[in-house]
Amino acid sequence: MPIKSLQSRSHLLSSTQAQLQWLENGIFKPGGLPSFAAKVNDYQNTPLRPRTLEILQLNLGYMCNQVCTHCHVDAGPDRKEMMSEATLEKALDLIRKTSIKTLDLTGGAPEMHPYFLEFVTQAAQLGIQDLIVRSNLTILLANKKYADLPEFFKTHNVHIVSSLPFYKKEKTDRQRGSGVFLKSIEALKRLNAVGYGKPNTNLKLDLVYNPSGAFLPGNQKSLELEFKKALKTDFDIDFNQLFTITNMPISRYLDFLIASENYDEYMESLVEAFNPAALDKVMCTNTLSVRWDGYLYDCDFNQMLDLKVNHLLQHIDDFSAVDLLNREICVSQHCYGCTAGSGSSCQGSVV
Amino acid sequence: MSRPYYQSQDLKKFKNITDWSPELGTKFFEYYNSVFQEGALSSREKSLIALAVAHSVQCPYCIDAYTQDGLQRGIERNEMMEAVHVAAAIRGGASLVHGVQMMEVYDKRSM
Ligand code: SF4
Ligand code: SF4
Numbered sequence: 001m002p003i004k005s006l007q008s009r010s011h012l013l014s015s016t017q018a019q020l021q022w023l024e025n026g027i028f029k030p031g032g033l034p035s036f037a038a039k040v041n042d043y044q045n046t047p048l049r050p051r052t053l054e055i056l057q058l059n060l061g062y063m064c065n066q067v068c069t070h071c072h073v074d075a076g077p078d079r080k081e082m083m084s085e086a087t088l089e090k091a092l093d094l095i096r097k098t099s100i101k102t103l104d105l106t107g108g109a110p111e112m113h114p115y116f117l118e119f120v121t122q123a124a125q126l127g128i129q130d131l132i133v134r135s136n137l138t139i140l141l142a143n144k145k146y147a148d149l150p151e152f153f154k155t156h157n158v159h160i161v162s163s164l165p166f167y168k169k170e171k172t173d174r175q176r177g178s179g180v181f182l183k184s185i186e187a188l189k190r191l192n193a194v195g196y197g198k199p200n201t202n203l204k205l206d207l208v209y210n211p212s213g214a215f216l217p218g219n220q221k222s223l224e225l226e227f228k229k230a231l232k233t234d235f236d237i238d239f240n241q242l243f244t245i246t247n248m249p250i251s252r253y254l255d256f257l258i259a260s261e262n263y264d265e266y267m268e269s270l271v272e273a274f275n276p277a278a279l280d281k282v283m284c285t286n287t288l289s290v291r292w293d294g295y296l297y298d299c300d301f302n303q304m305l306d307l308k309v310n311h312l313l314q315h316i317d318d319f320s321a322v323d324l325l326n327r328e329i330c331v332s333q334h335c336y337g338c339t340a341g342s343g344s345s346c347q348g349s350v351v
Numbered sequence: 352m353s354r355p356y357y358q359s360q361d362l363k364k365f366k367n368i369t370d371w372s373p374e375l376g377t378k379f380f381e382y383y384n385s386v387f388q389e390g391a392l393s394s395r396e397k398s399l400i401a402l403a404v405a406h407s408v409q410c411p412y413c414i415d416a417y418t419q420d421g422l423q424r425g426i427e428r429n430e431m432m433e434a435v436h437v438a439a440a441i442r443g444g445a446s447l448v449h450g451v452q453m454m455e456v457y458d459k460r461s462m
Contacts, residue, residue: 166425211422218423222394226425272363 003067005076006252013255014074016306022254023305023333027264033271036335043276048284048329050298053321055287057104057300057346058083058091060116062292064108065142068163068176070210070253072304075108083292088119090316091290095126098321102130104287104346106300109139111146124156132159134346137187138180150194159204160196161243161346162188165212167230175212188237197239206241208348214262216269216341217244220349243348246270248301248337270336278343281350284329290316298329300346305332362412395424402431403438 006014013019027033040048062079064071083091095103103123110116110133124131133153140146153160164184165175172181188205192198197205207227211217224242231237247253249267257263284298288309294316297303307330308314313323343350369376387397398420405413421431 168427171427213422215419215422218425223425226395 005067005074005078006255007074008076008078011255013251013258016304019250019254019305020332022258022263023249027267028333033268036331036333039271039274040279040331043279048279048282048331050325050327050329051280051285053098053286053288053325054100055102055104055283056091056095056100057106057287057289059289059291059300059303060105060107060110060113062108063112064136065112065139066109066136066177066180068252069256070175070212070247072248072251072253072301073108074251074304079108081292082113083294085115087290087292087294087316088115090294090319092119092122092126094316094319095123095128100128102132103128104132104134106134109136111135111139111149117152120152120156120158124158130159131156132161135160135162137162137164137184140187140190141183150190150196153191154194154196154203157202159206160191161206161208163208163210164188164227165210167227167234171212185235185237188231188239189235192238197237199238205239206243207239208243208245210245210247214257214260214266216273217246217344217349220244220342241348243346244342244344245346245348246337246340246344248334250301250304250334267333267336270340273340274336275339275341275343275351277351278339281343281345282335282338283345288324296324301334301337302330305334307332357411359412359415362416365412395426398424399426399430399434403434406435407438407442
């Protein structure tokens, strides 16, 4: 497993151009597999557009204490990009002025942001229905200063969504780094201890499963049952829901696909599993994603490919909810990841 | 160069068998899908049985398909390998148990 981000290795695929080249050419060249845009057009005759704005996803920065092999963010300890205080203020303002229901904080490890506590405290007072922190779990044990986070999350009724690629050590550690599994288990126990994931509390703890390799996730309900059974029996851990997420062919996962010679077959399987029913439920139809520097994207994946919203207003400084609804979503072949099988979103499968 | 006899791409054409015999093809695939539904056995158990049988009949398509199916279901490699050993044990055992026939004939014919 790599110990550094693609960026710090000056890897070719750290360039978004190089990634888009892969997604636009090769098996998707004219005469090959259909482009996502063409597929969308086959089914609905119009390009993909947002329906509404319900979820604001803020990527607080790309710094992370882990360097997972599949990371679509290319996050790691060496990444220094961080959202500025001014942009965080803008985001709070935006929430006040719109009817956003969900604020979704992600990274990297969002907890590593220097103003994380302040920001969450303020955001929690804005009456958002669902305040999500995407926590990688191990961060809770990474440093003494994070030890109080479970209590802090509880105080502000934060909804925790955490990655745990498998309920066993081997697969988890291969994807997320050695020792990650046992640390994640310890973190889950601490979250359980303050009430997260426990029946009869409103403290939601959801887990995210993503396949450890070049294959699609299985049925979300079946996997959830197995995770629940195994985590309960082996570690007495409780959680609420399991979200299955399809790995997106970008950044480090794209690098894995290419290096392991799985790229063509993986993309074929995504195209083959295209499910039109997932189309009107893909994330970008109700979400906006904000990059650390304030630029706006249709989703976190487009952010990583630097496909900014296809609109004159591309920055949080110029934000206008109504105007931004009037745009076409930027798509490329990675989008097949959102429509394969039961679909995939930050809230798991969609159909 | 001649085309390899088995090609992984061919699995995708499996459904085409229906073209030359729509009724039987359709019945087969309906039956096939019903077999793998949750029942007295879980789909997960059925997937492992399929993997074992695939090895027993040495069908490259089924080996591919049910290894991937197992990955998707979160079946682990030690579980898959144990299933393959079940196939090997039964196959090996099936050969070996015929040793009884050999012994019968041998003994009967010998003085
Ligand atoms: S997948 Fe999550 S935890 Fe892993 S490196 Fe990326 S941001 Fe960090
Ligand atoms: S990758 Fe982003 S833009 Fe493409 S379908 Fe998924 S959510 Fe929409």
